[in-house]
Amino acid sequence: MSESKKPQSAKTYLADLATHVPTSSRRDFLKKGVKFSTGLAAATVAGEAISDNLPPNIPSWSKSLGTGVVSTPYGVPSKFEDDVIRRTVEWLTADKISSISMSPIQELKGIITPNGLVFERYHAGVPTVNPEEHRLMIHGLVDNPLIFTMDDLMRFPSESVINFLECPANGGMEWRGPQMEALQFTHGMISCCEWTGVRLSTLLAEVGVQTKGKWILAEGADGAGMSRSIPMDKALDDALVVYAQNGEKLRPEQGYPVRLFNPGWEGNTSIKWLRRLEIGDKPWHHREETSKYTDLMPDGRSRRFSYEQEANSVITSPCPENPWGQKGSYEIEGLAWSGRGKIKHVDVSIDGGVTWRPARLKGLVLSKALTRFSLPFKWDGAPGLLQSRAIDETGYVQPTLNQLRDVRGTNSIYHKNSIHTWQLQSNGKIKNVQLK
Amino acid sequence: MFSLNKLLITLTLTALVSLSSVAFAADDTHYGIGEKATAEQIAGWDIDVRPDGKGLPKGQGSVMQGEAMYEAKCASCHGLFGEGEGRWPPLAGGEDSLTEDRPDKTVGSYWPYASTLWDYINRAMPFPAPQSLTVTEVYAITAYVLYLNDLVEDDFVLTQTNLASIKMPNEQNFYIDNRPDTNNTRCMKNCKDPSKIVVIQSLRGITPDQETETAPESSEAKPNLSEATIAGKATYDTSCFVCHGSGIAGAPKIGDKEVWGKRLGAGMDTVVKHAINGYVGDNGVMPPKGGNLTLSDEDVKNAVHYMVEAQ
Numbered sequence: 001m002s003e004s005k006k007p008q009s010a011k012t013y014l015a016d017l018a019t020h021v022p023t024s025s026r027r028d029f030l031k032k033g034v035k036f037s038t039g040l041a042a043a044t045v046a047g048e049a050i051s052d053n054l055p056p057n058i059p060s061w062s063k064s065l066g067t068g069v070v071s072t073p074y075g076v077p078s079k080f081e082d083d084v085i086r087r088t089v090e091w092l093t094a095d096k097i098s099s100i101s102m103s104p105i106q107e108l109k110g111i112i113t114p115n116g117l118v119f120e121r122y123h124a125g126v127p128t129v130n131p132e133e134h135r136l137m138i139h140g141l142v143d144n145p146l147i148f149t150m151d152d153l154m155r156f157p158s159e160s161v162i163n164f165l166e167c168p169a170n171g172g173m174e175w176r177g178p179q180m181e182a183l184q185f186t187h188g189m190i191s192c193c194e195w196t197g198v199r200l201s202t203l204l205a206e207v208g209v210q211t212k213g214k215w216i217l218a219e220g221a222d223g224a225g226m227s228r229s230i231p232m233d234k235a236l237d238d239a240l241v242v243y244a245q246n247g248e249k250l251r252p253e254q255g256y257p258v259r260l261f262n263p264g265w266e267g268n269t270s271i272k273w274l275r276r277l278e279i280g281d282k283p284w285h286h287r288e289e290t291s292k293y294t295d296l297m298p299d300g301r302s303r304r305f306s307y308e309q310e311a312n313s314v315i316t317s318p319c320p321e322n323p324w325g326q327k328g329s330y331e332i333e334g335l336a337w338s339g340r341g342k343i344k345h346v347d348v349s350i351d352g353g354v355t356w357r358p359a360r361l362k363g364l365v366l367s368k369a370l371t372r373f374s375l376p377f378k379w380d381g382a383p384g385l386l387q388s389r390a391i392d393e394t395g396y397v398q399p400t401l402n403q404l405r406d407v408r409g410t411n412s413i414y415h416k417n418s419i420h421t422w423q424l425q426s427n428g429k430i431k432n433v434q435l436k
Numbered sequence: 437m438f439s440l441n442k443l444l445i446t447l448t449l450t451a452l453v454s455l456s457s458v459a460f461a462a463d464d465t466h467y468g469i470g471e472k473a474t475a476e477q478i479a480g481w482d483i484d485v486r487p488d489g490k491g492l493p494k495g496q497g498s499v500m501q502g503e504a505m506y507e508a509k510c511a512s513c514h515g516l517f518g519e520g521e522g523r524w525p526p527l528a529g530g531e532d533s534l535t536e537d538r539p540d541k542t543v544g545s546y547w548p549y550a551s552t553l554w555d556y557i558n559r560a561m562p563f564p565a566p567q568s569l570t571v572t573e574v575y576a577i578t579a580y581v582l583y584l585n586d587l588v589e590d591d592f593v594l595t596q597t598n599l600a601s602i603k604m605p606n607e608q609n610f611y612i613d614n615r616p617d618t619n620n621t622r623c624m625k626n627c628k629d630p631s632k633i634v635v636i637q638s639l640r641g642i643t644p645d646q647e648t649e650t651a652p653e654s655s656e657a658k659p660n661l662s663e664a665t666i667a668g669k670a671t672y673d674t675s676c677f678v679c680h681g682s683g684i685a686g687a688p689k690i691g692d693k694e695v696w697g698k699r700l701g702a703g704m705d706t707v708v709k710h711a712i713n714g715y716v717g718d719n720g721v722m723p724p725k726g727g728n729l730t731l732s733d734e735d736v737k738n739a740v741h742y743m744v745e746a747q
Contacts, residue, residue, distance in 0.1 A: 089644055094523035095678055098563075124566060125674070139478050146470035147477060155469050178638035182646060206467060217484055223566040225559035227484065276481055284486050285549050287556040291541065294610065300534040302546075306613035321646070347622070352633045356624045385635070391622055399618035407617045411539055415615075423635060436634035 086117060087184055092173070097125040098224070100167065102188025105335065106321040110363060111162070111370040113191035115246050120253045121167050121189070121267060124223030129273055131257040134221065136241070140279035143208030150257050153243060156198040161240065161263065163368045164337050166190040166309050168266035168293065168414035175410040178432045183319035186420065186432060190337070192370035195261050197242030200235045203277075213279040217286075218260045221275035228269045229283035230262065234307070238263050241274065264339030264368040265307040266414070268293060298409035309339035311398050312417035313346055313373070313390035324428035327381040332359070336371045338392035345391040346373035352385030352421065352435055353400070359388070367393075384424040385435065401434055483567075485555040489600035492554065496595040497576025499583040505573050506580045508714070509562045512685035512721050513678075518542070518584040521685045528584040534606070544585030548610050550602040554578045564675050565727040665745045668738030675728040676739050686719025691746040700744065708737045 053059035077084065086101040093099040103119045120126075131150045139145035170189035173179050180186045209232070216235050220226035230239065240261045243250060250256040255272025262269045268288060283289070283305070295303040313336035318324050332350075336343045342365055347356040359373040373388065390398045401418035423431040485491040507516065515521050518528030530540025539545075543553055558574045560566050569577070579594035587602065588594075672680070672690070683689035688696060699707055710717075712733050714724030725731045731739075 083646075087644065087646060091642070094525075095681065097678065124560065124563070137473050137478065137481055139473050139482070145473040145478060147473040148470045152469045152471075156467060177636055179642055181638055181643040184646070185643060202467075206470065219484065223560070225483070225566065227559070278482065278484065280486070282486065282488075284484055284555075285552055286484070287552055287560070290548055290552050290610075291543075291546060291556075295613075296534060296539060296541070298535065301609040301611060303613045303615075304610045306615065308613075308615070310615060345622070347624070351630065352628075352635075354626065354628055354630045354633075356622075356627065385633070389620075389622075396616055397620040397622050399620045403618045403620055432638045434636045436636060 084117070086120060087188075089173070089180075089185055098123045100169070100189060102184050103191050104184050105188050105190065106183040106316055106319050108316075111192050111335075111366075111372060112246060113193055115193070115248065115251050115254075118165070118191040118193065118245070118251065118254060119167065119189050122222065122224070122253070122272070123226055126252045127222045127273055128252065129221060129257060134257050134273075134275070136258060136274055136276070138203060138207045138277045138279070140217075140277075141210040141213035141281065142204075142279050143210065144206070146207050148203075150243065153198055153241065153258060156202055158196055159199060159240065160194050160196040161238075162192065162194045162364070162366050163261070163263040164190055164192040164309075164370050165261075165267050165270060166337070166339075167268070168306070168309065171312075171416040171418075171420075172413045174434070175405070175412070175416055178434045181320045181432050183314065183316060183321055187314045189267075190335075190370070192337075193245040194247065195240060195242045196244035196247075197240045197258070197261065200239040200241055200260070200277075201237075203241060204235060204279075207279075209279055212281045215280050215283050217276070217278040217280060217284050218269075218271040218274060219276040219278070220255075220271045221273040226268070226271055226273075226288065227284065227286045228271060228288055229286065229305075230260075230269060231283075231305075232279075234262060234265070262307070264309060264341075266293065266309060269307060293414065295408065295412035295414050297407075297412060303412075306415060309337070310415065310417045311338035311340070311343070311390045311392040311396050312336070313343075313388040313398060314420045315348070315386050315388050315422055318386070318424065318428070318430045319422060320430045320432060323430050324379060324424070326428070327379055330377050330379055332375040332377050332386065334359075334373050334388050336361075336373055336388065336390035337369065338390065338394075338396070339368055340396065341393040342367045343371040343373075343390055344393050344395075346371075347389045347391075348373075348375045349387045349389070350377075350384040350424070353387055353389075353419070356389065381426055383426050385433070386422040386424055386430075387419050389419050402436070483555075483559055485551045485558070487549040487551045487600065489551065489596065492551075492596045492599060493571050494596050495571040495575050496593055497572050497574070497579055498593040499576075499579045499588065499590050501572070502576035502578070502580025502583070505577050508721055509569075509573075509723055509727060510577065512687070512723070513563065518581065522682065524684065527581055531605070534609075542585070543581055544587060544605070546606050548604055548607040550578070550582060550587075550599055550604055553581060554599060557581075562723070562727045564678050564723075565729065568727065568729055662741060662745065664738045664741040666742075668735070668740070668742030671731060671735045671739040672742045675726045675731060676743065679726070680743055685721075686717070687722070688719075688743075690743045696744045704740075708740050711740050712736050 084104050084107045086103060088099060088101040100121045101119055103113055103117050134150060136148045136153065167189035171186060174186060214232050216230045216232065218228055218230055241258060242261045243258045245251065245254060250259060255274065258274050259272040260270050260274050289304060295306050297303065313334060315332060315334040317331065317333045324330055332348055336346045343361060346359045346361065348359045349356045357375060359375040362372045362374050365371050399418055404416065404418045421433050421435055423433040425431065513521055513524040514527045518526060520526030527543050530542045530545035533540040533545055547553065554574060557578055558569065575594045579588060579592055582588045582602065583590060583592065679685065679687040680690050688699060710722060712725060714722055725736050
């Protein structure tokens with residue numbers, strides 16, 4: 001008769017359970033009771049760490065089920081990471097349509113910038129381009145002017161590269177003096193992704209560039225019709241026409257469905273929403289290479305076609321957003337990059353550039369890519385002036401701000417790649433300063 | 437013709453080869469992908485203009501014609517005299533300021549070529565309605581902006597043939613990038629005198645608050661808004677926000693109940709009509725449909741509702 005007993009005992013068992021308050025809520029109840037009765041005392045203890053989720057207790061998430069697959073068909077970061085976002089400096093531009101936002105590089109690890117955090121810069125907002133109706137036209141001094149669909153472009157052999165993308169105005173707010181108490185605002189106009197697309201040289205071979213063809217006008221399909229003149233040498237060297245970043249299709253902010261990508265060059269030459277490439281014998285001198293993106297020198301003359309992003313570096317930890325706490329062991333960490341090739345060395349100073357120690361380059365060290373450097377450090381609580389100095393494979397040594405200003409004055413806006421100084425205070429806080 | 441034939445032959449050969457053997461790619465340089473761009477397709481998209489005038493379409497426009505057009509379509513942002521309203525860029529002034537502490541870089545003081553002005557206005561302005569101007573308008577408005585910069589006289593007529601001959605004052609002052617222009621060395625010890633280090637602190641109060649931001653108020657549809665209002669939000673964001681978001685140049689600000697209350701005294705119909713057809717009021721110029729003539733009357737009406745009702 002065991003069969004008849006079984007349901008009975010299960011019933012009894014369940015009934016028995018129902019009279020029990022589950023342990024976790026009983027503990028909650030007890031804790032609340034304590035809080036209510038002796039508010040002050042409990043608050044101080046709770047401030048220390050009374051949590052049901054800390055050892056020796058078993059955390060609540062270990063005793064329940066989580067959400068199932070595809071509850072978020074396209075995954076998003078943990079809700080606890082909701083302050084890791086792009087930010088803008090409102091007063092920089094007249095409106096948000098032609099504006100810029102910065103990547104939270106103070107929070108990022110490794111060298112790859114997640115797609116949703118890549119800095120944004122556009123001159124007429126993000127257009128909504130239908131890939132089915134988007135076309136890339138290549139014409140001008142060519143034998144066979146051609147028009148490509150997105151499917152066409154993806155039939156060509158693809159290549160993937162890991163390269164940084166940087167706005168030449170990165171740091172440009174600080175030519176005259178330190179302004180921003182945040183790494184995101186001093187250096188955040190940079191990101192680094194794996195970019196996938198077809199070599200521009202492949203497409204050029206397809207249309208057959210005539211010998212007189214020395215320049216290429218690249219033009220976007222956005223409301224700014226963003227346009228830049230690109231020399232043929234770059235096009236044949238390493239320029240790509242890319243449709244994917246970090247494994248997925250480009251984000252709309254990054255030029256979906258297709259953009260030009262010029263490794264190591266100022267970001268705005270990498271025309272987004274690319275619709276047209278015209279081959280010509282001379283540059284076009286359009287607005288974005290005359291009125292803007294030219295560098296005014298103290299003598300009133302200006303540099304044009306200043307394409308390369310020279311070697312640069314910055315300490316990302318500590319920084320104003322990542323201060324130190326108590327004395328002890330820390331890792332001074334940061335990012336270095338050069339538009340002319342690989343980073344060869346990064347040196348770190350804690351005394352404002354009097355003495356320097358070589359840092360270790362860690363992880364991948366790739367040409368024209370963000371490169372991590374690291375220097376373990378025992379902090380005794382003394383204040384300091386932290387700096388990093390990058391040297392690239394051409395032997396170029398990142399300049400001091402004074403060296404840059406001596407040549408360029410303070411009105412050139414773009415290409416400020418000088419050694420950056422963080423002031424470490426004895427409370428572990430970091431301030432943005434400059435040295436005279 | 438010749439090149440097209442060659443292309444066809446390549447294509448045929450490719451097909452034959454891949455049928456008869458296991459070939460992975462035709463040859464290294466030609467894939468035979470893409471279609472021929474027709475002369476008509478190219479003409480539609482080939483809008484760029486060069487300093488030598490290459491790319492300019494047939495046409496002309498005078499300073500006289502340009503004045504009214506500029507005042508209707510450009511002045512609300514760039515100012516009646518090109519001085520720039522509020523934060524919008526100035527288009528004139530700043531002569532001889534390039535070596536000053538605060539240089540004023542404008543079309544007249546900085547731009548090396550007049551063709552750039554024609555090209556840019558044609559491709560990107562007016563800001564809310566790019567590529568909406570006729571050829572005559574672009575010539576006339578370009579002439580007028582040159583006039584505002586004292587580069588041409590008031591009886592000047594800009595044409596396809598004379599644009600390249602206009603000399604801009606700053607043309608000779610550009611040169612090709614000559615970096616690297618510094619040569620720091622990799623000094624490791626005693627690199628400077630520590631007693632001479634002066635620390636400059638940052639200005640206070642200009643770093644934006646980095647608390648997690650919520651979406652901007654003005655462009656959030658509120659649940660108690662009418663349907664027209666909700667439909668109008670998208671139009672507002674793309675075509676009206678640039679002026680009505682900040683109240684630039686006397687544009688009534690979105691959600692400013694008092695100002696809109698007064699204006700609605702004239703009746704919603706009149707206010708909407710003004711938005712559709714444009715008008716010159718006491719405060720400034722409201723361009724027809726905010727400059728974006730691709731909008732339907734309905735779109736504009738909805739956008740007006742949104743501006744009036746939004747909080």
